[in-house]
Amino acid sequence: MTKRIGKQTVKLQNPPSILSFASIVGPKEGQGPLGVYFDQVLEDDMFGEKSWEKAECKMLQETIKLAIKKANLTVDDINYVLAGDLLNQIISSSFMAREIQIPYIGLFGACSTMAESLSLAAMLVDGGFADYVVAATSSHFSSAERQYRFPLELGTQRPLTSTWTVTGAGATILGDTSKGNGPYITYVTNGRVVDLGIKDQFNMGAAMAPAAADTIKAHFDDTGFKQSDYDLIISGDLGKIGVDLTLKLLEKVNLDISDRFTDSGLKIFDTEKQDTHAGASGCGCSAAVLNGYLIKEILKGKYNRVLFMSTGALLSPTSTLQGESIPGIAHAVTIQRTLD
Amino acid sequence: MTKRIGKQTVKLQNPPSILSFASIVGPKEGQGPLGVYFDQVLEDDMFGEKSWEKAECKMLQETIKLAIKKANLTVDDINYVLAGDLLNQIISSSFMAREIQIPYIGLFGACSTMAESLSLAAMLVDGGFADYVVAATSSHFSSAERQYRFPLELGTQRPLTSTWTVTGAGATILGDTSKGNGPYITYVTNGRVVDLGIKDQFNMGAAMAPAAADTIKAHFDDTGFKQSDYDLIISGDLGKIGVDLTLKLLEKVNLDISDRFTDSGLKIFDTEKQDTHAGASGCGCSAAVLNGYLIKEILKGKYNRVLFMSTGALLSPTSTLQGESIPGIAHAVTIQRTLD
Numbered sequence: 001m002t003k004r005i006g007k008q009t010v011k012l013q014n015p016p017s018i019l020s021f022a023s024i025v026g027p028k029e030g031q032g033p034l035g036v037y038f039d040q041v042l043e044d045d046m047f048g049e050k051s052w053e054k055a056e057c058k059m060l061q062e063t064i065k066l067a068i069k070k071a072n073l074t075v076d077d078i079n080y081v082l083a084g085d086l087l088n089q090i091i092s093s094s095f096m097a098r099e100i101q102i103p104y105i106g107l108f109g110a111c112s113t114m115a116e117s118l119s120l121a122a123m124l125v126d127g128g129f130a131d132y133v134v135a136a137t138s139s140h141f142s143s144a145e146r147q148y149r150f151p152l153e154l155g156t157q158r159p160l161t162s163t164w165t166v167t168g169a170g171a172t173i174l175g176d177t178s179k180g181n182g183p184y185i186t187y188v189t190n191g192r193v194v195d196l197g198i199k200d201q202f203n204m205g206a207a208m209a210p211a212a213a214d215t216i217k218a219h220f221d222d223t224g225f226k227q228s229d230y231d232l233i234i235s236g237d238l239g240k241i242g243v244d245l246t247l248k249l250l251e252k253v254n255l256d257i258s259d260r261f262t263d264s265g266l267k268i269f270d271t272e273k274q275d276t277h278a279g280a281s282g283c284g285c286s287a288a289v290l291n292g293y294l295i296k297e298i299l300k301g302k303y304n305r306v307l308f309m310s311t312g313a314l315l316s317p318t319s320t321l322q323g324e325s326i327p328g329i330a331h332a333v334t335i336q337r338t339l340d
Numbered sequence: 341m342t343k344r345i346g347k348q349t350v351k352l353q354n355p356p357s358i359l360s361f362a363s364i365v366g367p368k369e370g371q372g373p374l375g376v377y378f379d380q381v382l383e384d385d386m387f388g389e390k391s392w393e394k395a396e397c398k399m400l401q402e403t404i405k406l407a408i409k410k411a412n413l414t415v416d417d418i419n420y421v422l423a424g425d426l427l428n429q430i431i432s433s434s435f436m437a438r439e440i441q442i443p444y445i446g447l448f449g450a451c452s453t454m455a456e457s458l459s460l461a462a463m464l465v466d467g468g469f470a471d472y473v474v475a476a477t478s479s480h481f482s483s484a485e486r487q488y489r490f491p492l493e494l495g496t497q498r499p500l501t502s503t504w505t506v507t508g509a510g511a512t513i514l515g516d517t518s519k520g521n522g523p524y525i526t527y528v529t530n531g532r533v534v535d536l537g538i539k540d541q542f543n544m545g546a547a548m549a550p551a552a553a554d555t556i557k558a559h560f561d562d563t564g565f566k567q568s569d570y571d572l573i574i575s576g577d578l579g580k581i582g583v584d585l586t587l588k589l590l591e592k593v594n595l596d597i598s599d600r601f602t603d604s605g606l607k608i609f610d611t612e613k614q615d616t617h618a619g620a621s622g623c624g625c626s627a628a629v630l631n632g633y634l635i636k637e638i639l640k641g642k643y644n645r646v647l648f649m650s651t652g653a654l655l656s657p658t659s660t661l662q663g664e665s666i667p668g669i670a671h672a673v674t675i676q677r678t679l680d
Contacts (some may be wrong), residue, residue, distance in 0.1 A: 001468050003467070003468045004471070049483065053659070073636075080530065087656070088429070089656035089659075091656045094533060094667060095654075097533040101533075103530040103532055104669060105460065106447060106449045106669075108429065109445075120445065124463060124467075125478065127469065131342065147658075190443040192443055195438050315431075316428045316431045317428070318427070320430060322393060326439045336417065
């Protein structure tokens with residue numbers, strides 16, 4: 001029996017329940033407006049390790065262990081860990097999976113990874129392929145900055161269109177509908193790669209906005225939902241510029257979601273006081289906001305139905321040097337506090 | 341209803357059928373023993389592009405288009421393309437998905453990507469989440485060599501333990517059982533990350549062998565199959581050294597598969613004449629061997645039941661520089677000519 005509705009969306013027949021969730025973030029994120037929501041705030045972004053890459057890996061690992069513990073499960077209970085990150089060859093995730101011995105599906109969706117992993121995890125549980133799945137991702141300001149941009153030691157000035165990569169990790173554990181009390185994942189919309197020709201690697205918001213708008217439109221087209229069916233539509237790391245452009249692109253197709261749309265990249269830092277320019281970005285941005293703030297607020301009843309979307313810029317330093325523009329992608333899942 | 345059997349394996353309830361498959365390889369691969377099997381052999385490994393990276397992307401793109409055409413489908417019919425490659429931020433796959441407008445799930449499993457993508461594709465089809473899925477991957481000798489090892493212009497000598505990265509791409513299209521006449525994917529075993537401490541990046545076979553042995557053992561433990569239930573067990577790119585070590589590791593757990601075990605990395609080149617030292621490697625190795633040679637031989641009746649496994653070495657140049665050893669992973673799927 002097909003669970004497909006429309007071109008890009010799946011309606012889950014037995015909506016998986018979120019059994020637990022965890023987040024660990026860096027010091028700067030801890031000082032931001034969502035600081036109190038995270039399970040752990042690092043005092044030092046080296047996390048006792050010898051490199052930022054190893055620190056990122058440890059952060060992801062500890063976040064996943066914590067989520068498993070919070071679900072009263074053990075590593076042996078989990079059937080799959082779906083994870084990815086921004087580093088070349090996703091070493092944070094692969095080395096995490098060396099320590100946490102669970103069958104491992106490595107993903108790369110740049111900053112769309114939280115929603116990418118959640119969407120696959122939800123389908124694996126709904127389809128009867130798994131009892132418990134971990135969906136997780138991480139990013140680290142210092143490991144990302146030196147890989148994608150400049151050595152931090154140079155002290156290079158950042159343009160105002162740039163965003164600040166979040167040091168943070170998030171993990172969600174999904175299980176069968178009957179195994180939990182929600183929130184539930186009810187719909188999954190996977191995105192296509194969209195590229196409107198942006199070449200400025202310091203303006204990721206603009207590069208990702210077309211993909212964000214494309215996935216939101218696809219979701220509404222496929223499901224027939226109205227904007228009012230959602231209490232909140234939240235993107236991953238578009239930042240100020242990306243949010244404005246997404247709303248403009250959606251206006252052109254007669255979708256006005258402005259009264260219920262926000263972005264994780266605008267929530268995690270106080271952009272003015274914390275000097276993060278256009279906002280926050282990185283896989284860890286939407287992961288920490290989801291697994292720190294958002295699910296807690298859904299459980300409290302602040303939001304009943306949320307469209308959670310992560311957005312990724314699919315560039316590499318090599319593709320930029322070879323003159324390529326920056327393609328974007330966005331994946332989205334519907335999270336409901338209760339099943340109607 | 342759970343489809344899980346044992347700790348790492350899933351038994352597909354409605355085994356997806358392989359509807360079509362395609363492969364494109366470079367000139368050296370075309371001159372190898374399997375040359376006649378591939379759909380297209382490039383005359384020039386630049387494929388009319390300005391860089392090896394762009395050539396790899398084009399090769400992947402053309403392979404997928406060809407597979408879709410051979411299945412008498414159009415891009416619009418396909419629900420997901422699951423793809424990944426060896427390049428940083430998997431740019432071959434992401435830029436492919438910019439041209440081929442299908443919802444895109446980016447994967448990173450290093451050289452395990454063909455089996456990783458096939459395993460997920462099979463579950464998405466079996467679970468009713470997709471009518472048609474493309475599983476695909478690619479690698480390119482020259483883009484991989486300069487990213488992972490040395491600039492080719494240096495003419496650096498390669499140790500005899502090293503393997504030659506295949507220039508090639510492969511794509512498989514899966515659909516519901518009823519949509520084709522096989523071969524079918526019947527079981528899926530996803531691997532854990534295993535690391536026995538190998539640090540030599542010029543001996544990938546040794547680094548991946550423990551993961552290969554782990555997944556083969558898990559598959560037999562989970563399913564209760566005997567070695568004689570398979571006509572062929574074929575790994576991705578272990579090469580001579582990796583094959584020997586895998587067999588030795590399996591002997592230790594009383595599994596002797598030596599009379600039916602081979603490796604894609606030993607089949608695609610004449611290692612002596614073509615001077616490829618320990619054999620072949622790269623995502624494109626198992627992808628081209630599967631989608632060029634293997635499925636054709638299954639259709640001809642040479643093999644009725646095959647365990648197809650791809651193996652990945654999850655290193656990055658950064659992790660190596662930071663003193664890390666090389667973890668490996670292996671994913672496997674059972675391919676049957678007919679349903680018993």
